[in-house]
Amino acid sequence: TIIDDIFQIKVGNDKKSFSMLQKWPIIKSRPFKERNLPNKPLITGMRVIDLLFPITKGGTCGVPGGFGTGKTVIQQSLAKWSDADLIVYIGCGERGNEIADILKQFTEIIDPKTGRPLLDRIVLIANTSNMPVSAREASIFSGVTIAEYYRDMGYDVAVMADSTSRWAESLREISGLLEEMPAEEGYPAYLPSKLSSFYERAGNVKLLGKDEQGKEKFGSLTIIGSISPPAGDFSEPVTATTKNFVQGIWALDSNLAYSKHYPAINWLNSYSNYPEYITEWWQSKNFDWPEIDIDWSQCRKQVNEILSTDNELQYITQLIGEENLPEHQQLILFIAQLIKNGFLIQSAFDDIDNFTDAKKLLGIIKLILLVYKEGEELLKQGFLIDDIKELDTINGVLRINHAIKNEDFYLIENLKKTLLNEIETLKLLQGAFQRK
Ligand SMILES: Nc1ncnc2c1ncn2[C@@H]1O[C@H](COP(=O)(O)OP(=O)(O)OP(=O)(O)O)[C@@H](O)[C@H]1O
Ligand SMILES: [Mg+2]
Known part of the structure; x- marks a missing residue:
């Protein structure tokens, strides 16, 4: 049993015996x-x-x-x-x-x-x-x-x-x-x-x-x-x-x-x-997306800023209603919503969603921050907040967590391409519309 001696070590002139049982003060x-x-x-x-x-x-x-x-x-x-x-x-x-x-x-x-x-x-x-x-x-x-x-x-x-x-x-x-x-x-x-x-x-x-x-x-x-x-x-x-x-x-x-x-x-x-x-x-896990060149720390920083601005705006929104806020602030509220629903919420019981590895994590958050970056650009060019909210790809972004497996990272990259194409098309259409 575990109290039988299994080996001996020579200590000076003596021999010390050891069993499998070990006692320590916990x-x-x-x-x-x-x-x-x-x-x-x-x-x-x-x-x-x-x-x-x-x-x-x-x-x-x-x-x-x-x-x-x-x-x-x-x-x-x-x-x-x-x-x-x-x-x-x-x-x-x-x-x-x-x-x-x-x-x-x-x-x-x-x-x-x-x-x-x-x-x-x-x-x-x-x-x-x-x-x-x-x-x-x-x-x-x-x-x-x-x-x-x-x-x-x-x-x-x-x-x-x-x-x-x-x-x-x-x-x-x-x-x-x-x-x-x-x-x-x-x-x-x-x-x-x-x-x-x-x-x-x-x-x-x-x-x-x-x-x-x-x-x-x-x-x-x-x-x-x-x-x-x-x-x-x-x-x-x-x-x-x-x-x-x-x-x-x-x-x-x-x-x-x-x-x-x-x-x-x-x-x-x-x-x-x-x-x-x-x-x-985290730097060693990073990958290059030229469209949004940020690493883990910068993602953290941006997400923290967006979430804390969102928190400040909640109170005003209750007073005057979201639609009366400046478009830029509406965009922040919208991105905060994306972060909450597409990133922070995570089901422990879903076979895909229960574990997100480093690469997928960076993929999702960078994609959401890319929507933010492109959104700001669109607003500058005179597009409305609703044009951004109605982008078809947004739904795909919200579904990555439980639809795309860790090992299928290329699907997230495809989604990024679709998003950028959709925004490009929007700009072209609008341009054509304005020229008429
Ligand atoms: N990440 C999650 N995804 C989905 N459901 C969750 C998640 N976390 C908690 N829940 C839901 O909330 C319920 C309560 O969770 P849990 O038993 O962990 O709470 P607890 O804080 O340990 O409660 P207690 O104080 O009684 O020990 C769960 O049975 C589950 O339905
Ligand atoms: Mg408990």
């Missing part, structure tokens, strides 16, 4: 040589994350969201599609059927990278709501420790914890039983230090030891924790404290979820501190 992090800056994104296949709020291999991120806003669906999609080598999924105090779901789905889905069931690369830690609270407290730290074990072999490991609020509640319950002095909302005063000792175990590190060729070894541990604030109130202690320890927040919004805008990641409240570290990586 609340202490495993040693490594040094921590490095993040330099690669963890590609999640979710467009809103990969473009606007990216996470890196070795990064940390919190996903706060009220009841039913999609935390579990996001965590499960990440477990399925993100490009980590190994996943440790901690179901902490959540429903048992969700864990059963994962077990079932992961045996059925085949990992495109290895051709084996996805379950082969996942460690599931099940601690459902009906299990004892003390086990729940341990589940989170057991999870990261197992993750560190694989990281030490040189893998990129990602830990998903759903949900860290249930874990914090178990701390509260235990602390109550121990009659410790409660702090904010009854949570123990050491809640922040517990949370930080969880998230600080993430990182992109140089490992102890060398590989077979005597070269340095590297590994990474990414942590994504969901948070369920009561009544969706983000100022409560667990959400507020987590924000101090993570580098990114994907804030889920119940209004978006009600209106079926999934993933319900609010683009105004969410943030990520990682973009500057991964610009270079």
Whole structure:
């Protein structure tokens, strides 16, 4: 069995025996040589994350969201599609059927990278709501420790914890039983230090030891924790404290979820501190489209500008109506609509839409920004906003997400040609019309 000795090593004059069983303290992090800056994104296949709020291999991120806003669906999609080598999924105090779901789905889905069931690369830690609270407290730290074990072999490991609020509640319950002095909302005063000792175990590190060729070894541990604030109130202690320890927040919004805008990641409240570290990586995925010569960072910048202008204009639009805005602002509203419907909204349950790779992501967003660029040009030449809205190709652009597969990138390029032809024809027709 696992406690039998399997090998011996000479240490000085003594011999030391080892079995397969290993015991580590789970609340202490495993040693490594040094921590490095993040330099690669963890590609999640979710467009809103990969473009606007990216996470890196070795990064940390919190996903706060009220009841039913999609935390579990996001965590499960990440477990399925993100490009980590190994996943440790901690179901902490959540429903048992969700864990059963994962077990079932992961045996059925085949990992495109290895051709084996996805379950082969996942460690599931099940601690459902009906299990004892003390086990729940341990589940989170057991999870990261197992993750560190694989990281030490040189893998990129990602830990998903759903949900860290249930874990914090178990701390509260235990602390109550121990009659410790409660702090904010009854949570123990050491809640922040517990949370930080969880998230600080993430990182992109140089490992102890060398590989077979005597070269340095590297590994990474990414942590994504969901948070369920009561009544969706983000100022409560667990959400507020987590924000101090993570580098990114994907804030889920119940209004978006009600209106079926999934993933319900609010683009105004969410943030990520990682973009500057991964610009270079994205540069290497870029392709040349002479008609719209922008890279990932510039796409991000433009999309952010359009979305924030859209937000400012919403209020005025309600007062005076969209049709009374200057044409240029109407164009921004229209492009923002395209970005929301054609890019940000993504179904986790559609066979094509559930995972968007880097190239398709850039293809879709560049095409939408090309509509913007050409639209501005058309307005300058005296065309009306409706001429732009009525372009036939727009429908095709909106359908790319679930109609064109990652590997059929040429179809996106064809669409671009059709769009440019359509605009050319429009200009010619109008020119002829004016000459009459
Ligand atoms: N990306 C998505 N695509 C399609 N539907 C989604 C998506 N995200 C969430 N949903 C829908 O929202 C429902 C609730 O999502 P989920 O169970 O993930 O919420 P939750 O935040 O984990 O809720 P709870 O607070 O109860 O744990 C899902 O059953 C699904 O129908
Ligand atoms: Mg859930």
